[in-house]
Amino acid sequence: MFNVQCPMSKIAIERAESQACLGYPEREQFGAKLNVQRSMFNMLLLLAAATTASCQKELVYPEPVLKGSLTARFDWADVPEASPGKMSLMVFADGSQPVEFQFRGKEGGDVDLAEGEYQFIGYNGDTEMAVRGMTWGEFEVYSQETDLNAYSRMFATTRNVPRTKGTEEQLVIYEADELWTGVKESVSVNMATLGQTVTIPMEATTCVYNFVIRNIDNFIYVRDITATLSGMSGSWFPALHSPSDTHCIIPFHMEKDETELVIRGGVRTFGHCPDYEEGIYSEHFLVVYAEMIDGTKYYYSIDVTEQMHEAEHLIGGETEIPIEIGSLPLPKPLVNGSGFQPDVTVWNEVNIPIDL
Numbered sequence: 001m002f003n004v005q006c007p008m009s010k011i012a013i014e015r016a017e018s019q020a021c022l023g024y025p026e027r028e029q030f031g032a033k034l035n036v037q038r039s040m041f042n043m044l045l046l047l048a049a050a051t052t053a054s055c056q057k058e059l060v061y062p063e064p065v066l067k068g069s070l071t072a073r074f075d076w077a078d079v080p081e082a083s084p085g086k087m088s089l090m091v092f093a094d095g096s097q098p099v100e101f102q103f104r105g106k107e108g109g110d111v112d113l114a115e116g117e118y119q120f121i122g123y124n125g126d127t128e129m130a131v132r133g134m135t136w137g138e139f140e141v142y143s144q145e146t147d148l149n150a151y152s153r154m155f156a157t158t159r160n161v162p163r164t165k166g167t168e169e170q171l172v173i174y175e176a177d178e179l180w181t182g183v184k185e186s187v188s189v190n191m192a193t194l195g196q197t198v199t200i201p202m203e204a205t206t207c208v209y210n211f212v213i214r215n216i217d218n219f220i221y222v223r224d225i226t227a228t229l230s231g232m233s234g235s236w237f238p239a240l241h242s243p244s245d246t247h248c249i250i251p252f253h254m255e256k257d258e259t260e261l262v263i264r265g266g267v268r269t270f271g272h273c274p275d276y277e278e279g280i281y282s283e284h285f286l287v288v289y290a291e292m293i294d295g296t297k298y299y300y301s302i303d304v305t306e307q308m309h310e311a312e313h314l315i316g317g318e319t320e321i322p323i324e325i326g327s328l329p330l331p332k333p334l335v336n337g338s339g340f341q342p343d344v345t346v347w348n349e350v351n352i353p354i355d356l
Contacts, residue, residue, distance in 0.1 A: 072108040084124030120184040127177035142235030143173040164285040181238035210266040231282035243271040294333035
């Protein structure tokens, strides 16, 4: 910003002071010269500071910001149960990079902007998800990629985790966090609107699919179980009120229900197949990975495409998709010290007729 030519830098002055105190032969002459240098240095600093102060507004604010421009308020009437700890407001204007404002809690706060026309997107910023997009329509919240082998302990001890045919190229992503978004397509900021309150209605943009697996052979010998769901969207576009058309695999944990002797698991997602009504959709497979108490591992794949598309898709609610398996012939593991050591690094495919 300023190019101030100083005859002696501050570091050089400090070095010179130390030399003067160490008893150099010419320290008295040097000390007098040092005082002159320090005085010149201090004068130049004062001059630079005064010049900076007089030009600060023009340099920092190329467009004047209207203090007290507006107050952004997030409206939770449609999702009163939401309780985010932090909110983010992305402000978009044509020809400019988006600007983010952050607020503690869920209410919102004051926003100062230059005079102009804007578009707003609000979302809860207390998630592990990421965002991208430089324009209002392109802005998306997305789940980050993960490694299937690192997701579960039993995956880490095997070679390659098997996938359903046709899903080999799908990205593996983390399960979505609970997400609420809201948009305001047109906001004017000028002297006439100074102090206005802009209300942004919020909506839930993720849903939970619950799976139930029944009638499992050798249920008591199952030590660990995990599943993946394929063909799911990897992100959400708030301005479009729509999930992306990407096809991703989401791993999630399942648990044994010792009371009902079933296995349950739920996964939070952005949804799937935004163009389903136009006949464009992907297949969805639930792949269940089971580890028995002797370390042997089995997997089976269930085509749940029809169930996923027929199920009522309650955005923000929990959609339960029951999957009834007539017989899951998981072999009884070797117990009581048979002496045989199974290969625990290999996944064994279970071929079963499934009555959905």
